[in-house]
Amino acid sequence: MKIICTKSDLLKSSNIALRAVPVRSTMPILECILIDVSDNGIKFTTNDMELGIDTCVNGQVIETGIVAVDAKLFSEIIRKLPDSDVTVSSDENYNITILCDKSKFVLSGNSGEDFPFLPAVEKDECISISQFTLRQVIQQTIFSIASNENNKVMTGELFEISGNNFRVISLDGHRISIRRVELKESYENKKVIVPGKTLSEICKILTGEMDDNVSIFIARNHVVFELTDTTVVSRLIEGEYFNVDQMISNDYETKVKIKKQLLTDCIDRATLFVREGDKKPIIIDIQDGRLNLNIDSPFGAMDENIDIEKEGKDLMIGFNPRFMMDALKVIDDEYVTLYFTNPKSPCYIRDEDKNYTYLILPVNFIR
Amino acid sequence: MKIICTKSDLLKSSNIALRAVPVRSTMPILECILIDVSDNGIKFTTNDMELGIDTCVNGQVIETGIVAVDAKLFSEIIRKLPDSDVTVSSDENYNITILCDKSKFVLSGNSGEDFPFLPAVEKDECISISQFTLRQVIQQTIFSIASNENNKVMTGELFEISGNNFRVISLDGHRISIRRVELKESYENKKVIVPGKTLSEICKILTGEMDDNVSIFIARNHVVFELTDTTVVSRLIEGEYFNVDQMISNDYETKVKIKKQLLTDCIDRATLFVREGDKKPIIIDIQDGRLNLNIDSPFGAMDENIDIEKEGKDLMIGFNPRFMMDALKVIDDEYVTLYFTNPKSPCYIRDEDKNYTYLILPVNFIR
Numbered sequence: 231m232k233i234i235c236t237k238s239d240l241l242k243s244s245n246i247a248l249r250a251v252p253v254r255s256t257m258p259i260l261e262c263i264l265i266d267v268s269d270n271g272i273k274f275t276t277n278d279m280e281l282g283i284d285t286c287v288n289g290q291v292i293e294t295g296i297v298a299v300d301a302k303l304f305s306e307i308i309r310k311l312p313d314s315d316v317t318v319s320s321d322e323n324y325n326i327t328i329l330c331d332k333s334k335f336v337l338s339g340n341s342g343e344d345f346p347f348l349p350a351v352e353k354d355e356c357i358s359i360s361q362f363t364l365r366q367v368i369q370q371t372i373f374s375i376a377s378n379e380n381n382k383v384m385t386g387e388l389f390e391i392s393g394n395n396f397r398v399i400s401l402d403g404h405r406i407s408i409r410r411v412e413l414k415e416s417y418e419n420k421k422v423i424v425p426g427k428t429l430s431e432i433c434k435i436l437t438g439e440m441d442d443n444v445s446i447f448i449a450r451n452h453v454v455f456e457l458t459d460t461t462v463v464s465r466l467i468e469g470e471y472f473n474v475d476q477m478i479s480n481d482y483e484t485k486v487k488i489k490k491q492l493l494t495d496c497i498d499r500a501t502l503f504v505r506e507g508d509k510k511p512i513i514i515d516i517q518d519g520r521l522n523l524n525i526d527s528p529f530g531a532m533d534e535n536i537d538i539e540k541e542g543k544d545l546m547i548g549f550n551p552r553f554m555m556d557a558l559k560v561i562d563d564e565y566v567t568l569y570f571t572n573p574k575s576p577c578y579i580r581d582e583d584k585n586y587t588y589l590i591l592p593v594n595f596i597r
Numbered sequence: 598m599k600i601i602c603t604k605s606d607l608l609k610s611s612n613i614a615l616r617a618v619p620v621r622s623t624m625p626i627l628e629c630i631l632i633d634v635s636d637n638g639i640k641f642t643t644n645d646m647e648l649g650i651d652t653c654v655n656g657q658v659i660e661t662g663i664v665a666v667d668a669k670l671f672s673e674i675i676r677k678l679p680d681s682d683v684t685v686s687s688d689e690n691y692n693i694t695i696l697c698d699k700s701k702f703v704l705s706g707n708s709g710e711d712f713p714f715l716p717a718v719e720k721d722e723c724i725s726i727s728q729f730t731l732r733q734v735i736q737q738t739i740f741s742i743a744s745n746e747n748n749k750v751m752t753g754e755l756f757e758i759s760g761n762n763f764r765v766i767s768l769d770g771h772r773i774s775i776r777r778v779e780l781k782e783s784y785e786n787k788k789v790i791v792p793g794k795t796l797s798e799i800c801k802i803l804t805g806e807m808d809d810n811v812s813i814f815i816a817r818n819h820v821v822f823e824l825t826d827t828t829v830v831s832r833l834i835e836g837e838y839f840n841v842d843q844m845i846s847n848d849y850e851t852k853v854k855i856k857k858q859l860l861t862d863c864i865d866r867a868t869l870f871v872r873e874g875d876k877k878p879i880i881i882d883i884q885d886g887r888l889n890l891n892i893d894s895p896f897g898a899m900d901e902n903i904d905i906e907k908e909g910k911d912l913m914i915g916f917n918p919r920f921m922m923d924a925l926k927v928i929d930d931e932y933v934t935l936y937f938t939n940p941k942s943p944c945y946i947r948d949e950d951k952n953y954t955y956l957i958l959p960v961n962f963i964r
Contacts, residue, residue: 303896310866333866337897499677499700502670517865529670530704 598662
């Protein structure tokens with residue numbers, strides 16, 4: 231095979247392809263990019279057996295053919311080339327030559343015969359959403375997936391479609407994050423669990439443009455994301471997701487409206503007294519017109535007041551400061567509203583329209 | 598003691614003081630900032646027994662007194678405070694209270710009785726140099742000090758003053774770096790070895806402004822750097838430095854003028870084939886009008902030509918690419934000149950006026 235592409239086009243495509251290359255694998259072929267040059271054009275394929283990516287490369291086909299090349303080395307070479315046209319070719323022994331200006335690289339590739347094809351997924355109904363929105367809802371929820379594999383379904387996020395409502399939900403046993411967006415059309419009801427790894431990689435590929443759309447196809451065992459030049463195929467996580475709506479209550483005894491920045495800055499200062507792995511809560515004392523936040527540790531103590539608007543009962547309650555911060559950081563509003571019931575019940579951060587709901591369990595504290 | 602300072606003044610001074618705080622120490626007092634509030638003003642002192650810093654803090658003295666506080670925690674609290682006035686006070690039990698807007702922090706400090714004073718250094722002749730220049734010559738040479746302590750003098754840099762010439766020299770057994778600047782005045786001849794640690798910390802404190810000066814005092818066992826509000830005192834390394842001028846030759850058989858950027862980009866690409874700890878050289882083949890650089894490794898091969906102006910004999914010679922890169926990166930000229938004698942003799946990179954000289958030993962290679 232032989233192709234001529236600009237350095238920037240090659241780099242763009244290899245950066246996308248890299249997202250499905252495992253860091254280390256028992257199957258060396260998975261650490262390769264499959265370069266498939268046909269009369270239809272140039273295609274890079276990568277596959278880590280859970281996540282697979284196909285991406286079309288802009289460029290000129292001189293000679294068709296297929297070759298597999300070490301993904302990391304190939305993309306690093308491309309990255310370091312001068313900004314110029316690059317010729318990539320392979321011979322009958324799968325030696326790959328990269329030419330650019332006065333530089334010449336030779337790498338040994340392989341036939342790619344044992345490269346695992348991406349699964350063929352039946353694409354029936356296509357859900358269309360802007361790349362910007364999909365990236366947003368993932369980034370606004372992905373922090374609360376479980377990091378350990380004890381309960382597989384908790385390592386993914388629930389994608390729930392009902393009519394024109396699209397909800398993305400994650401939970402890790404201490405908190406629940408829910409984002410809801412309205413789709414332009416209505417679709418058949420669906421619930422699937424998408425692996426967290428897939429979602430964090432797809433975020434890096436999505437352009438984040440409001441005008442670029444992504445088409446999502448949901449099949450029995452797979453989900454497919456179709457972008458302009460790129461197709462991402464991922465396995466789904468098998469199993470039944472939690473009935474989150476049953477876990478959530480709309481009742482409350484105390485409602486607090488607070489300037490978000492003041493609260494995050496204050497919690498940020500409090501975390502100075504929390505050491506890695508220590509379960510020290512921050513204690514929030516809510517009274518009329520002011521929220522007092524304090525923390526006491528062997529290293530020192532902090533005490534701070536923030537002006538609030540409060541409805542309902544006074545309350546004193548403890549939280550893991552990180553869980554509070556994670557939720558607050560992904561909310562764009564200037565003011566947030568917090569709902570509490572009692573020191574043993576969760577705190578809810580949600581907007582009027584329930585476009586977002588963050589549930590955080592409290593931590594016991596002794597005074 | 599009690600002081601009122603702006604957050605930014607406190608932060609600036611504590612960041613400077615932090616530079617002489619050891620990461621871990623068997624003497625806990627060394628992990629503290631000594632806050633000394635007298636009628637003369639506010640002073641922060643830190644000392645890791647090799648390097649000591651005194652810095653004056655802008656602010657209002659309400660009550661004099663001395664207290665020592667954990668340096669890291671104190672400066673992290675200051676960093677996270679709102680941009681406002683900060684009141685720092687201590688009581689008779691050395692509890693330190695930090696107040697800023699509606700935030701209150703309490704830390705336990707100590708009397709600072711056992712805090713080691715900075716050594717009193719006899720300051721006779723003062724060498725004056727711009728902060729910009731001092732920072733430059735350090736950054737342009739410090740990469741070639743030895744990292745292991747086998748030969749203590751190699752872990753520092755030679756500061757050599759002769760007349761109005763100031764030379765800074767480092768060497769690590771594979772290479773020598775020399776920078777020379779002219780001082781505005783002439784001074785008594787002096788040669789001292791300043792620890793590398795001191796130099797890298799002083800670089801972080803120097804403003805880098807052309808118009809700000811630093812005064813250097815050299816005593817028997819210490820060197821003192823006096824900046825506007827800050828004094829840095831460091832031990833010197835005892836021992837005799839190498840006679841570097843004897844190691845350096847001005848003879849050559851091959852002289853090459855090359856565009857620096859082309860050479861660094863090319864070496865950068867070649868390093869893709871060098872793995873950590875492997876001693877693979879890059880091989881440079883110099884002929885009329887072109888320099889060919891190539892490297893061959895189990896992962897692949899690279900071959901590239903660069904246009905040059907050459908005088909003298911053809912030559913083929915091998916180098917550790919990192920040593921070449923380190924020197925080239927700190928040279929600001931568009932074109933550099935390389936001098937070679939034979940494949941077993943060092944390469945010199947130097948300018949006409951010998952404001953810089955970089956000597957790099959070659960690496961044997963087998964063809």
